[in-house]
Amino acid sequence: MRSKILQSLILAACLSLAAGLAGAAETVKISAQQPLTGRFAFAGKHLHQGLADSLAYANEQGGIGGLKIEYIYEDTGYDLKRAIASFKKIMAKEHPVMNYGESTGEGKALAPEINNKYKILYGSTSFSQELADREKNPYMFVSGPTYAQQFGLLLKYIADHPKTKGKKATVAFFYSDTEFGRDPIPYAREMAKKLGVKVVAEEITKVGAVDVSSQILDLKRHNPDYCIFQGYVVPPIPSVIKGARDFGLDTTFMGTFWAMSKMLLGKLGADGEGYMGVCPYAYWGQTDVKMIKTIRDYNQKHHPKVDYRPNSYMQGWFTGMIFVKVARMCKERGLPITGPNLKDMLPLVKEWDTGNFAGKISFKDSNATGVGRVYVARKGEFVPASDWIYLK
Amino acid sequence: MRIGDYKESYAADEAVFSTPTSRFWLGVLFAAMAAFPFFAGDYLLYMANITGIAIVAALGLNILTGATGQISLGHAAFIGIGAYTSAILTNRFGLPYLLCLPLAGLAAAFFGILVGAPSMRMKGLYLCITTLAAQVIFEFLFVHWETLTGGIRGLNVPAPEVFGLKIDSEFSFYWITAVVVIIAATVSRNLFRTRMGRAFIAIRDRDISAELMGINLFRYKLYAFAISSFLAGIAGSLWVGHLRSITPEHFPLHESIRYLAMIIVGGLGNILGAIYGAIFMTMIPELLQSVLKYFESMFPQAMAFLFPLQTVVFGLLIVVFLVFEPHGLAEIWCRIKNFFRLWPFKH
16 A cells, blocks of 8 residues: 555656756746745735736736746745745756845845846835845835835825824824834834824734733823724734724724735624725726726636735736736837846836726836825725825 | 674773774764765755754753753753853854854853852742743843844844855855764763763762762853853853844743753753754654645645644654653654664564
């Protein structure tokens, strides 16, 4: 029995090797490392699916000037070591020209080698400022506004919508003690000062904090008009909002991209009504947006059982759109599709109109877009509360 | 069957690799290790490098937990101390990497002694909790001592230079890892042939008896903490030299637990065990994924269920190994070896 299993395993290994050697037609290779298992799998599988579908859709639309796109992915289990291993494995075997990484950590760790050795265009699921710094990491971009810019967008909205007319709006920052949580805070403080929004409190917790009563009490003391969460996906947001409502606070709670999912609204239940936040993309429910209609039709055709796609799927899809966009720009200019050429196209993306899917996209002075839209939760769905906001 | 294994001198009796066969296979291993980078690509070399780093750290924890019986939940923190020391010494003082390596070890050893100090009054689970506290405290320092550690953004380091050569590829770093692993394994192996090593084992087996035999428990426990953290610090320095960036998120509590799992799966108190455990814990998830990838072409729709299965299978493998061989992978290896040694006889 054991030898049979062994034999079939060896056979399997040989077959896969042969299959790898067989297909060698010219394609544009795009790779991804996403957490399809592990604690971030709930988003990872959608990020991966979004990119896969976006690229398959581009292929249906004629690929990159006739060249087919080939998508290669690996699971990382949300483990830095495995993410880097997957990246190196793909680079050694497949030589892709564009890659979609899983986390801020992976981008940071790979940055020196991408800049000096691999030289491929690198997008990721992270909105970290460091990965959008063109001077430092010219090959890396952020598929939307950085966390700092997302704070900027929210603060801009807050400055324009004070709760009491003629009085400056007050805000509290509520963030986790992680890189994800702290990344935008220094910028946010500056931005608030510039916009005349008063930061009345900053609450810091551990990532999956359960007991947040002291922070809620502090919020009660300062009674801010708005409170922005950063560095959380779900907990402790529901307990904070519930606690604040129990104390009779009428603070409007807000989140950035990762705290703007329908999953969170599900957990919030009735408390979720009126929850706001910034998202760089349109939601599945906005059927009046052309690209959303395209996405829904695509899913209807290829995944008929799917009846909802979260904002992480939209991030994957939008990253795919950027990849395709810059590759087509290369092709139009008659340049070979290589990492250095793709990188040079990025700053040339200006006023790219994505309809209401992601606003007008320009990678002007940094490799992030600086555009987003404020949404508000109504009956368990996010609906636009503002038009597209652009950071100058 | 091996026969004629006579020892005619004290030197022969004391040899670690006592037979020509074992020396031959050791030679083969070294030759394979030397030839490996010339055939392997970047991916395999990367795996070899992180496995090597894991081996050095696991050897360290094996001395403290496996041999001396002091369970530590703070091993990742010591690796972190080594990594930060190495990065800071490189960035601020421009010290050469080969000097940073031992200094990172010494820094970790110093803090290891501090953390080990409560072992004077505590043992078992109580001591375990103090090491957990150390993990939390150091993690906090990595995040909040921003002037020194760069806070949550961590530090970036230039590629190390050794004898004027820039070590900026997996290939070149492999040689550093390989040499350090060989030194660490040799030192650990020989440690258990000294008074100190035997004292460690005596403490693990029965501390009161050890004390009656004249072993100063406190001092030897501190030695164990120091040596263990020293190796962890070296592993940390290797980590930062290899990755060239560190953030506090590289050294979480579950990393400490992973190292404990390594030495338990490998075989507690056994040098080979630490090595096998490190290889097992690093390579198996990768192997599982490769197997799954193969199935993907056959059942593309089933991947949503198959992928999460990796974690389950990995967990099950650990349980199965431990049920069938509580002494770990090293013991399984030992039985295989004995089979060949006695062949064609059974006993």
